[in-house]
Amino acid sequence: MLYTKNKIALVDCNSFYVSCERLFNPSIIKKPVVVLSSNDGCVISRSTEAKALGIKMGEPYFKVEKIIKTNDVKIFSSNYSLYGDISRRVMKTLRQFSPEIEIYSIDEAFLNLSLIKNENLLEYGNKIRKTVLKWTGIPTSIGIATTKTLSKAANHIAKKESSGVIDLINSKQTNQLLKQIKISDVWGIGRQLTNFYIKNGINTAYELKNISNSWIKKNTNVLGARTAMELRGIPCVSLEAFEEKRKNCCVSRSFGRKVTKLEELKESVTAHCLNAAEKIRNDNQTAKKITVFIRTSPFQKYNNYYANVKKIDLPIRTNDSIELIKQALIALKQIYKKGYRYQKAGIILSSLKDMNSYKKNLFSKVSNEEKRTKLMKAIDYTNFKYGRNALSIAQAGFRQKWNIKKQHSSKIDTACFDLLPAVRSF
């Protein structure tokens, strides 16, 4: 058969954050490199060389510190504005290759390749890789198949074998490849399902593919059944080319050191509210609910663990920073308990809706509503122009002693002219 209806490519950037750092720092090419999460807590991106040293994804830094030091592994604190910027360039490049693309995460996208002839798919995949590398400097891997789950699986193999592109549509070895994929590596199968499947003797993607659907439905849920169907080549998860607005907005951070005082928790919750409110204003949304949560470290077994959340239904739908902060601080006061060493605080704005569907509340308690809206616009504009937090409010704290650790930043900011690396001619 020459023509297949459903052809999906998953393009995934290789070691994305590491690759971004390498763009501006050629000296770390072909060297072991890792990027650390916020607070320099965990390893969240590894170069091939770092993987080969046995450094695992998500592992806390202090556990791999020894390997890192003895092998001279280069480390970077994460720089999300840089990664976001490079990501946009990659996605823009990918758009040239398909009328329909779903940006699935910061470093991957599904492309609809249904218009490409079967016999040309592999070549097309290679062309995509070459172009992205040439235009953005980012290496990618591509999996092509008839369903999203299969394209994920193909991508997994492509990455492992560093062959670049795996096309399952023309392959006669699909089953052979699925046998190589551990059940835990199948898209949609996490820790719980992995345990369950292994207990029942299902260890690979191939074995899951061949289990009866009724058994899966009975013992898991619709999602479990969907995954198995997709492995059989029956599309159950469609390509979502239209980007929906977010339904919740969460901002949270671990502290750079443990925090005990209510005053400091207030500062961080205030700062998180400012960030979250700016985000939803940017999307033209308003919130109807706000949740505040605080917790001590779940890893310190000998200290009392305490975690609590408080959700408040706002009197009126809003995206006004000051109103949101007011409510958040009320919630915080209710859950704060003295005598604990807090590790993290955060807020969630939920029941988000578009501004357009916003109706004025007759009993609105926010006075000077229009003035406030103008104030928020002025703050957003100033922060956009002069850098984040150019304007803040006093409650967010000026010193922010609790703020995060970031000791290994590359300090590259593609959005800030002064921080761009200089090219000199001699």
Place this chain on the structure above:
DNA sequence: TCTGGGGTCCTAGGACCC
């Protein structure tokens, strides 16, 4: 000593209605 952050979807169970 030191363990990220931001999302989505599904499901069971409660509240409520007639």
Place this chain on the structure above:
DNA sequence: TCTGGGGTCCTAGGACCC
């Protein structure tokens, strides 16, 4: 004493994703 049955909507918590 004995107290239905069926429907909707909402929410908290779990599982999963990157």
